[in-house]
Amino acid sequence: DGIMLENFTVGLYVKTEGHNTGTGWVPGTDEHVKDIGCDIQPYSQELLLKDYGYDIKVNKRIFIDYYEPLIKIGTILKYTNKRGETEVYEVKAIPWDDEYMEVACLGVQE
Numbered sequence: 001d002g003i004m005l006e007n008f009t010v011g012l013y014v015k016t017e018g019h020n021t022g023t024g025w026v027p028g029t030d031e032h033v034k035d036i037g038c039d040i041q042p043y044s045q046e047l048l049l050k051d052y053g054y055d056i057k058v059n060k061r062i063f064i065d066y067y068e069p070l071i072k073i074g075t076i077l078k079y080t081n082k083r084g085e086t087e088v089y090e091v092k093a094i095p096w097d098d099e100y101m102e103v104a105c106l107g108v109q110e
Contacts, residue, residue: 008040010062013076030076039063040079048104054093058104062089065100077105 013030020026043061048054062077071077075091089105 008038008079009035010038010040010077010079011035012068012070013078014070015074015076030078033070036064036068043104048093052093052095054095054104056092056104056106058092058106060089060105060107062103062105063100064103067098067101071101071103076108077103 012033012035014033016028016031018026018028039062041061041063043058045055045057048056048058064071071091071094073091073094077089077091078086081087088108090108091103092106093104095102095104
């Protein structure tokens, strides 16, 4: 079919390196890189294991209808849901396909 439902605009964030200032450690921050359109669906560790053989804790699956090289394991994705709350996900697995991306994520608290 090849038709993607782009229901969500998700912010792509890369965690900057933490550093020592001499007075103490400053942790890295999430730096906004760009926004992407995608479809977000519920997912589970059991499904990821069955579908791809990865045994990793996940709870969302994000579909992007092109290959986005900035998305890597550990990339942070954020979007605002219908209730106006920011949901934050960390990329845990990227089953590979060169025409689109399917990204398995785990919700994390800010």
